Amino acid sequence: MTTTTKLNYRELAEQVLQGHALTKEEALALLEAPDEDLLDILHSAYAIRKHYYGNKVKLNMIINAKSGLCPEDCGYCSQSIVADTPVEKYAMLNKESILAGAQEAIARKAGTYCIVASGRRPSDKELDGVIDAIKEIRETTSLKICACLGFLSETHASKLSEAGVNRYNHNLNTSKENYDNICSTHTYDDRVDTVTKVKESGMSPCSGVIMGLGESPEELVNVAFSIKSLDVDSIPVNFLNSIDGTPLETYKNLNPRQCLKAVAMFRFVNPTKEIRLSGGREINLRSLQAMGLYAANSIFVGDYLTTQGQEPTSDWGMIQDLGFEIEECAL
Numbered sequence: 001m002t003t004t005t006k007l008n009y010r011e012l013a014e015q016v017l018q019g020h021a022l023t024k025e026e027a028l029a030l031l032e033a034p035d036e037d038l039l040d041i042l043h044s045a046y047a048i049r050k051h052y053y054g055n056k057v058k059l060n061m062i063i064n065a066k067s068g069l070c071p072e073d074c075g076y077c078s079q080s081i082v083a084d085t086p087v088e089k090y091a092m093l094n095k096e097s098i099l100a101g102a103q104e105a106i107a108r109k110a111g112t113y114c115i116v117a118s119g120r121r122p123s124d125k126e127l128d129g130v131i132d133a134i135k136e137i138r139e140t141t142s143l144k145i146c147a148c149l150g151f152l153s154e155t156h157a158s159k160l161s162e163a164g165v166n167r168y169n170h171n172l173n174t175s176k177e178n179y180d181n182i183c184s185t186h187t188y189d190d191r192v193d194t195v196t197k198v199k200e201s202g203m204s205p206c207s208g209v210i211m212g213l214g215e216s217p218e219e220l221v222n223v224a225f226s227i228k229s230l231d232v233d234s235i236p237v238n239f240l241n242s243i244d245g246t247p248l249e250t251y252k253n254l255n256p257r258q259c260l261k262a263v264a265m266f267r268f269v270n271p272t273k274e275i276r277l278s279g280g281r282e283i284n285l286r287s288l289q290a291m292g293l294y295a296a297n298s299i300f301v302g303d304y305l306t307t308q309g310q311e312p313t314s315d316w317g318m319i320q321d322l323g324f325e326i327e328e329c330a331l
């Protein structure tokens, strides 16, 4: 792939709205555009975002339902057995705690409650416990449920789907070519397999990336196109918050302009999909985080799995300052 293309971003956005599928060369040109083009790129991404999502912003809240003690060795993760980090370690939360989290999600104006657990895959007992809580949340609130519990068997995927789980998240994280550099205990293809099982089960698939894992711009483009080919509904774009004690603790090479160009690239490549500014938003976009919402249409409100987000009031204020509105909730 070469980057000789100098793009007319606004024209390209118009073409995308008329059905043009971005090429990898065009996607790479967006990522590698000079910083002085940033406003033009965001303006153009906003035309696409506005067409499909207006000025609505979807809010999601995470609960870390099982923390630490994970036997996998994902190099970015503070919950891995190989990480020397002081994260809380606890087994799967009980039903009352998961239900209390649902009330907190409502208080934070989140429409989607994301129940996330560390570990390679859930045990039958863990899955049944989470399902019990999910059924009650679905019966008693209007929250949508997104589960993220690791690899899924067909049986587990069907059980979650039947219990009323609306969405299942399983990130690809990085490109196939870069995968072995961030993890040795499972493969990129294992992750694709679970996303495929989610789709087959009838749950809405969610799969995204973590930017800053040592990937090249070409590799970031490749994973954006892989996600497109999986036709997932929702794409979290995380920005590595490198944590001391993790194997990737020295990976601190992102800047806010790069991150924004990447979010815009994801919007151009996946124009109709929910694009979510995710973990590492505050620390990597810093004073420019509001600008990310010109390309993305979704954020997490509150804390992440093991790191803090900003106060919900700051997120609500940011949305209001932009003249945008919180989406009442739909997936």
Ligand code: SF4
Residues within 6 Å of the ligand: 070, 071, 072, 073, 074, 077, 078, 079, 080, 081, 117, 118, 119, 120, 150
């Ligand atoms: S990302 Fe998930 S699978 Fe990987 S180490 Fe962390 S908790 Fe385990």
